[in-house]
Amino acid sequence: MIFEVFRQEREGQPFQHGGSLEAPNLAFAETYARELYGRRDESFALWIVPRESVEEVLDPYVADVFDRDYRRVDGYSLKVKLKEARGRAGTAGTG
Amino acid sequence: MNDTEFQAYVQEGGQVETGDAMPDDYRKALIKFIEMHGNSELMGVLPEREWILRAPTLQRKLALTAKVQDEVGHSQLIYRVVEDLGKPREACLEDLVAGKTKFHNVFHYPTKTWGDVAVIAWLVDAAAIISQKALLKCSYAPYARIMKKICWEESFHILHGRDCILALMTGTDEQRELVQEAVTRWWGPLMQFHGNPIVAEDDPMYHWRIKSQANEDARQQFLDGYVPQIWELGLTVPDPKLRQRDDGVWEYSEPDWDELKHVVTGHGPKTEERLGFRRWSREETAWVRRAVLADAA
Secondary structure (H helix, E strand, C coil): EEEEEEEEECCCCCCEEEEEEEEHHHHHHHHHHHEEEHCCCCCEEEEEEEECCCCCCCCCCCCCCCCCCCCCCCCCCCHHHHHHHHHCCCCCCCC | CCCHHHHHHHHCCECCCCCCCCCHHHHHHHHHHHHHHHHHHHHHHHHHHHHCCCCCCHHHHHHHHHHHHHHHHHHHHHHHHHCCCCCCHHHHHHHHHCCCCCCCCHEEEEEEEHHHHHHHHHHHHHHHHHHHHHHCCCCCHHHHHHHHHHHHHHHHHHHHHHHHHHHHHCHHHHHHHHHHHHHHHHHHHHHCCCCCHHHHHHHHHHCCCCCCCCCHHHHHHHHHHHHHHHHCCCCCCCCCEEEECCCCCEEEECCCCHHHHHHHHHHCCCHHHHHHHHHHHHHHHHHHHHHHHHCCC
């Protein structure tokens, strides 16, 4: 069986793909993964996943059918509005 | 994408994943190249293994054992990449012990003294790291990713090698002599290591950007990095023509390309003995694999 190994380098960091290994079952896969990815204390944690359990999704972008800029940072242009609001409040030029 | 477009894609820096469509020639070239790399990691431990029981101190024995374990681990990771390309690990091992596939020239030579072990860990590893670092840019992404881990582990090995060399070079005259003899013995194979100076554009591996560094560039990088280190320790290199030109390029005597070809086609001084050891070890441990697989099933 092929297992994919994901490693977390330090606590709190995201898991990243480290490589794959071949093992007859999960118990052996864990032993091999420790030897391959944990010998020098280089991994904080490992995820060991049978390859067939990994669902690969290619091109996951949800099509831009409508204007979806409200999902993004660049969808919020505050500069002009802020200027106007400050003008109305009489605080323009103070900050 | 047709083959020409694919080639343009990889030449421009495009990366290829396991499941992507790829030309047959590209897949074949990848298997050939990566399998030889896996073979070299596996065979490369044998010259060092011969010295585990004879290492001069317990610390060196442990370090050498750890290095051997790292290299076998590299071969496992690399054979996995080959396996995903379509050639099973068992088939790779069969072909290796049958002498059908190749491994690097430097692993066909004997290790006569502890000086050879030190020079291998220092200079052979250095030459190998130069090629391996260049592979971080390989067009085949799963291989490039694995090289990151491998290069990281190699960085310990090279320090281990330098430490062994410095211990000998700060020792007795006899110890310094051991190093000099080993450098003299290994210089020829080291100069052959990166291959003949084929023009990059004529190299099919370069064509597909499996390799992105020309052989001669790798050799120049090796000379640039290591000849000054060799000289500063008071060691000499057995090549009267070796010198660095004003423009930085190193000149050297033509390496013995016939020897390289002879050795990598299975006629090195230790080829048969080491392949024999691999065959013996596979047969001796077959019952363990059978037991483990039966138990796991």
